[in-house]
Amino acid sequence: MNELLKQLIQAAPTVDNGERRAAEVLVQYFRTHGIQADADIWNENRANVIARLPSSRQKPGLLLAAHLDVVPADRSQWHFEPFTGIEQNGHILGRGAVDMLGGLAAAAAALVEIASTGLPLQGDVVLAATAGEETDSCGANRLVQSAAQTISPLAGIILPEPTNLKILTAHRGLLWLQITTYGRSAHGSMPKQGINAIEKMLPLLNRLFGWSIPQPPHPRLGPCTMSINQLHAGTAPNIVPDTCRLHLDIRTLPGQPQPSVIEQIQTFLEEQKARDPNFRAEISILRQCEALETPPNSPFVQTVCRAVQTNQTDVAVFTTDGPHFLPLCPDIIILGPGNPTACHKPDEAVKIDDLAAARQMYVQIIRALAQ
């Protein structure tokens, strides 16, 4: 498991490199241990992997759904090489050690351990490692479209994302919007000849900063939030800008329809247009992901809790690929090694003891489902 994690880190599956090398490392690991595994490769360097422990198929199966990709690493901010996979003081260090090559390696090792015991399974145990979670979830969508029939029916899905080994059953949704205002460029010495797109953005900015999305808070996930995080305009100090772009990060709650949030912002644009005939603006979606909420008392969550001997579940502050897998099965939990606050930061590292504990938990859950 530790060697697998180091090799996955060394494969550096960033958005620039693609996931193909990491997929080949993973397929090789499974095949070496006699487990059926295949890579699905597209666009030269993008890849998903599916590995499977077959069963008598008397019961629904289990899907462990990890992502293969990692975010890039700015070497100047790190105290060690991000992609060499070093072992130090009981930790494995490197980009992806926490998010989430560590969880992937622990889940893969759990399949190997179950296979080595020859435990008879009543439902297939499938491990999927998918591409592009950090960008557009292309791998998860591709998997759901291409492999749904071969994976379903499922008793539940586990995402081995870092949770400090806690069972998380819900997270908020994500909606990234871009609002663009349009003007007309002119020489900066004659501003009256143009229409300044920054000036057109101003009333919207004021409106949005004074607004909170009308949505009652969720008992476990808290409020729906909106943060105004980027503003781009202009090409030179002496040109009146003809476009201005604003980026919003909105976190929605389970049951809250994301289109209604967009409609509310659209009414702000229309009201401004009624006040100012020169006002032109549009909204586009940069990224969206639904919220996730699995009832903590669902049979799957209860089985998992019993298997790992806890009655505690919690919620995640981050979002996952989980909602993309909802067409396969509604019962999705997040459980994995590593501290989620270390994600996407320099000097990422995971405790080797936590990797082993996660592997043990996945083994216990597979055993519990086999009974």
Ligand SMILES: [Zn+2]
């Ligand atoms: Zn992740």
